[in-house]
Amino acid sequence: MAREISDDPPHREMDMLLSAGERISAALVAMAIHDLGHNAISLTGSQAGIVTDQAHTKAKILDIRPHRVQKALDEGKVVLVAGFQGISTITNDITTLGRGGSDTTAVALAAALGAEVCEIYTDVDGVYTTDPRIVPEARKLPRISYEEMLEMAATGAKVLMLRSVEFARRYGVALHVRSSFTDAPGTWIVQEEENMEQAIVSGVTYALEEAKVTLHRVCDKPGVAARVFTALAGANINVDMIIQNVSEGGTTDISFTVADDDVLTVTSLLCGLQEELGFERLETDDNMAKVSLVGAGMKTHPGVAAKMFEVLAENDINIEMISTSSIKISCVIEKQHTEQAVKALHQAFGLEAEQIEHEETLGR
Amino acid sequence: MAREISDDPPHREMDMLLSAGERISAALVAMAIHDLGHNAISLTGSQAGIVTDQAHTKAKILDIRPHRVQKALDEGKVVLVAGFQGISTITNDITTLGRGGSDTTAVALAAALGAEVCEIYTDVDGVYTTDPRIVPEARKLPRISYEEMLEMAATGAKVLMLRSVEFARRYGVALHVRSSFTDAPGTWIVQEEENMEQAIVSGVTYALEEAKVTLHRVCDKPGVAARVFTALAGANINVDMIIQNVSEGGTTDISFTVADDDVLTVTSLLCGLQEELGFERLETDDNMAKVSLVGAGMKTHPGVAAKMFEVLAENDINIEMISTSSIKISCVIEKQHTEQAVKALHQAFGLEAEQIEHEETLGR
Numbered sequence: 001m002a003r004e005i006s007d008d009p010p011h012r013e014m015d016m017l018l019s020a021g022e023r024i025s026a027a028l029v030a031m032a033i034h035d036l037g038h039n040a041i042s043l044t045g046s047q048a049g050i051v052t053d054q055a056h057t058k059a060k061i062l063d064i065r066p067h068r069v070q071k072a073l074d075e076g077k078v079v080l081v082a083g084f085q086g087i088s089t090i091t092n093d094i095t096t097l098g099r100g101g102s103d104t105t106a107v108a109l110a111a112a113l114g115a116e117v118c119e120i121y122t123d124v125d126g127v128y129t130t131d132p133r134i135v136p137e138a139r140k141l142p143r144i145s146y147e148e149m150l151e152m153a154a155t156g157a158k159v160l161m162l163r164s165v166e167f168a169r170r171y172g173v174a175l176h177v178r179s180s181f182t183d184a185p186g187t188w189i190v191q192e193e194e195n196m197e198q199a200i201v202s203g204v205t206y207a208l209e210e211a212k213v214t215l216h217r218v219c220d221k222p223g224v225a226a227r228v229f230t231a232l233a234g235a236n237i238n239v240d241m242i243i244q245n246v247s248e249g250g251t252t253d254i255s256f257t258v259a260d261d262d263v264l265t266v267t268s269l270l271c272g273l274q275e276e277l278g279f280e281r282l283e284t285d286d287n288m289a290k291v292s293l294v295g296a297g298m299k300t301h302p303g304v305a306a307k308m309f310e311v312l313a314e315n316d317i318n319i320e321m322i323s324t325s326s327i328k329i330s331c332v333i334e335k336q337h338t339e340q341a342v343k344a345l346h347q348a349f350g351l352e353a354e355q356i357e358h359e360e361t362l363g364r
Numbered sequence: 365m366a367r368e369i370s371d372d373p374p375h376r377e378m379d380m381l382l383s384a385g386e387r388i389s390a391a392l393v394a395m396a397i398h399d400l401g402h403n404a405i406s407l408t409g410s411q412a413g414i415v416t417d418q419a420h421t422k423a424k425i426l427d428i429r430p431h432r433v434q435k436a437l438d439e440g441k442v443v444l445v446a447g448f449q450g451i452s453t454i455t456n457d458i459t460t461l462g463r464g465g466s467d468t469t470a471v472a473l474a475a476a477l478g479a480e481v482c483e484i485y486t487d488v489d490g491v492y493t494t495d496p497r498i499v500p501e502a503r504k505l506p507r508i509s510y511e512e513m514l515e516m517a518a519t520g521a522k523v524l525m526l527r528s529v530e531f532a533r534r535y536g537v538a539l540h541v542r543s544s545f546t547d548a549p550g551t552w553i554v555q556e557e558e559n560m561e562q563a564i565v566s567g568v569t570y571a572l573e574e575a576k577v578t579l580h581r582v583c584d585k586p587g588v589a590a591r592v593f594t595a596l597a598g599a600n601i602n603v604d605m606i607i608q609n610v611s612e613g614g615t616t617d618i619s620f621t622v623a624d625d626d627v628l629t630v631t632s633l634l635c636g637l638q639e640e641l642g643f644e645r646l647e648t649d650d651n652m653a654k655v656s657l658v659g660a661g662m663k664t665h666p667g668v669a670a671k672m673f674e675v676l677a678e679n680d681i682n683i684e685m686i687s688t689s690s691i692k693i694s695c696v697i698e699k700q701h702t703e704q705a706v707k708a709l710h711q712a713f714g715l716e717a718e719q720i721e722h723e724e725t726l727g728r
Contacts, residue, residue: 001388002395009395016391016406020384024365027380031366031373042380047456068456092411092432 011056015085015096018057019045022082022102030080040078043068046094048079049112050086050105058098061105062089064112073113081109100161107164111171117188118173120160125179126186127152127159129351130204134342137352141202142185145192148202148294149175151328155292156207165189192296200297200304201349206338210240210288211260212320215270217251217280224277225254228270235269237262240290241323241332251280257321257332260286288320289338292330293345305329311348317341375420379449379460382421383409386446386466394444404442407432410458412443413476414450414469422462425469425531426453428476437477445473464525471528475535481552482537484524489543490550491516491523493715494568498706501716505566506549509556512566512658513539515692519656520571529553556660564661564668565713570702574604574652575624576684579634581615581644588641589618592634599633601626604654605687605696615644621685621696624650652684653702656694657709669693675712681705 002009002017009017026042033040049065072079083102088095097104103120110118125140127149132138144152146169153162159177168175168189178186218224225244232239242256258266263284270282291312298304305322308329312319317340321332333341346352366373366381373381390406397404413429436443447466452459461468467484474482489504491513496502508516510533517526523541532539532553542550582588589608596603606620622630627648634646655676662668669686672693676683681704685696697705710716 001392005392006395006399010398013391013394013398013404013406016394016408017388020388024381024384027377028365028369030377030380031370034374034377035370040377042377044380044458094408 012093015056015059015094018096019082019085019094022084026080026082030078033078033080038078039076040080041072042080042082043072044082045085045105046087048081048109050081050108051089052086052095052097054088054091054093054095056088056093056095059086059088059095061086061097061108064108066109066112069109070113081105100163103161103164104167107167107171107173107175110173111167116174117176118168119176119178120164121178121180122159123180124159124177125182125184126177127157127189127203129202130342130346131206134339135204135346138346139351141187143188143190144202145296146189147192147327148296149189151292151294151325152203152205155290155294155328155330156205157203160189199295200301201293201295201351202297203294204342204345204349204351205292205294206342207290207292208335208338209260210257210290210332210335211263211284211286212255212257212288212332213263213266213270214253214255214283214285215277215279216253216283218254219278220246220250220252227273227277228254229256231269231273232258232266235265237266237269241321241330243321254279255321257288257290260288287335288332289335290330290332291338291341291345292328293349294328296327298329299326307348308345311344312341315340315344376457379420379423379458382460383446383449383458386448390444390446394442397442397444402442403440404444405436406444406446407436408446409449409469410451412445412473414445414472415453416450416459416461418452418455418457418459420452420457420459423450423452423459425450425461425472428472430473430476433473434477445469464527467525467528468531471531471535471537471539474537475531480538481540482532483540483542484528485542485544486523487544488523488541489546489548490541491521491553491567493566494706494710495570498703499568499710502710503715505551507552507554508566509660510553511556511691512660513553515656515658515689516567516569519654519658519692519694520569521567524553563659564665565657565659565715566661567658568706568709568713568715569656569658570706571654571656572699572702573624574621574654574696574699575627575648575650576619576621576652576696577627577630577634578617578619578647578649579641579643580617580647582618583642584610584614584616591637591641592618593620595633595637596622596630599629601630601633605685605694607685618643619685621652621654624652651699652696653699654694654696655702655705655709656692657713658692660691662693663690671712672709675708676705679704679708 023044030040030042048069051063052059052061069079083105085096107118127141127144128138130138149165153160153165175189176186237258240257244252244254246252263286293308317333317337319331323330387408394404394406412433415427416423416425433443447469449460471482491505491508492502494502513529517524517529539553540550601622604621608616608618610616627650657672681697681701683695687694
């Protein structure tokens with residue numbers, strides 16, 4: 001509706017408009033629950049005490065003042081809070097939280113209310129060892145640590161937004177991701193515990209929207225790399241992996257990956273700095289994908305990386321770039337090999353259903 | 365949407381739902397004005413300081429605290445207030461104002477802000493001497509007093525809700541009713557002034573939704589009539605005209621008119637009281653209409669009523685009931701004669717365009 005009226009509607013008015021949807025849903029669901037014989041009330045983000053900063057359309061939650069929610073719960077009511085929205089501090093304007101804002105609202109409220117668990121009902125029934133559309137044998141994970149879930153979200157798992165998981169981790173809110181369509185338990189995302197069975201590898205993830213940018217023969221003097229990435233950061237471009245390989249004659253090659261949407265911006269930005277940076281040429285390749293292994297057990301099990309490289313090599317898949325964290329290994333490969341790589345890794349690290357079910361049987 | 369979910373949705377939730385529409389409109393209009401190069405902001409009823417009672421879906425305005433509106437105006441902004449809604453005192457819930465609520469919001473804000481005039485833009489270009497669909501010669505009134513407008517609204521004129529006019533009168537807000545589609549001036553509704561040309565008759569109105577109820581041979585003892593109308597009031601039934609004509613043998617007939625929607629309720633209610641009231645039989649006729657003359661000049665010009673009866677008689681239209689105020693005369697007639705009566709009265713009291721234009725010419 002806004003686009004029909006304006007190419008660039010004011011963000012404040014966009015928020016006034018966008019906040020209406022969740023309010024309508026909350027009111028309608030409250031009516032439905034009321035008809036089922038329960039006492040239900042809807043609350044706007046503002047009424048629920050979701051206080052945000054003033055960054056319209058992408059506001060951050062600053063504080064939760066849930067006394068109205070608490071009061072209604074104490075009165076035995078079912079409370080429907082319009083998610084994705086809040087009220088800005090000082091200006092008291094309606095704000096929206098941007099991507100992942102609805103889940104984040106739920107997690108933030110659960111934290112403020114000291115809830116035992118925050119259940120996220122969605123269109124999948126949990127977090128899987130990998131994308132079941134690629135690997136039918138993929139297994140639903142009964143539980144996973146915040147850190148693993150963060151790495152999985154960061155490396156391509158779509159089930160939860162990084163932002164809400166980060167929020168849950170910071171405030172220690174147990175998340176239960178489950179299906180809206182069944183009562184089957186889903187996946188619990190919780191604090192890592194000593195007694196928590198630590199799979200060496202919990203999941204295989206992939207991201208297709210990767211592009212590789214290479215600056216050839218950058219003169220190798222101090223501060224050049226810093227200059228490059230400061231410029232990119234200034235343009236709000238998210239750089240994922242970086243490699244710098246020293247080459248002969250006092251020059252180096254700098255390669256890094258960005259979201260393929262950003263390739264054009266990056267190109268024009270850096271070409272504008274060519275003289276200052278003194279590189280020979282800039283090469284881009286948006287035909288890249290990233291395949292990752294995530295698992296808390298990696299911390300205590302060396303050799304996972306070696307095995308990953310081996311599996312990819314056996315499949316004649318060339319590794320362009322590598323990055324690791326204590327619980328994650330990512331490899332950038334050609335997009336065309338993604339499915340093959342995911343299947344091979346899932347199989348090689350024994351993530352299929354049968355095998356795990358077998359282990360669980362032994363566990364009893 | 366609500367009806368699809370529930371036959372009897374909670375009023376509080378209806379208000380949460382219904383308030384969304386005006387918010388969406390306000391935001392979209394603010395965007396449009398912004399695109400025209402002006403600084404515009406939308407405010408919800410709550411942000412605009414519209415404080416109401418807690419009667420959801422038909423709330424009354426208790427107070428206006430327009431400091432946000434005033435501040436935005438002082439900053440040179442165009443302010444779009446979502447009408448028809450407010451926030452309830454004490455409970456701080458979203459309320460809606462019910463029928464006429466949008467106009468009433470505008471009038472209330474104009475009063476609170478001390479505006480010179482409250483312009484109501486609508487789909488007709490003003491208040492006419494009668495319904496132009498019935499009388500093509502009907503004339504647009506340049507100005508009319510609050511009292512006349514109230515009587516016209518009360519007797520069937522649809523252009524403004526009684527409620528918003530009453531509000532304007534109480535706070536002395538000048539109303540200007542005009543068309544959304546032209547810049548032509550419409551009708552000003554203002555305080556009656558000495559120097560204000562007082563047409564003897566300003567307009568002819570009609571209402572078709574009338575029903576007549578008669579209680580035959582009610583035993584004529586004190587308090588019976590009171591009992592009847594207390595019972596009706598208790599059922600929220602609006603009684604318009606009442607006649608009681610003494611008949612022989614210590615009994616009387618009581619007739620009154622109600623909205624024809626209420627006939628069934630009235631019948632069952634009064635039949636339940638037949639023993640107590642001791643009437644012989646109850647008769648209803650929902651084939652009635654009410655035709656009215658409204659004009660501030662009547663106060664000082666006797667004989668208007670006589671002329672009205674005469675005109676109806678000449679047209680063989682039987683008068684069932686009559687009620688008068690200082691500036692209004694209403695006659696209940698059979699519905700089928702409504703159009704004929706309106707035409708004859710409009711003509712007899714010289715309300716056609718030419719003649720008035722002529723008078724105005726003389727006036728110069």
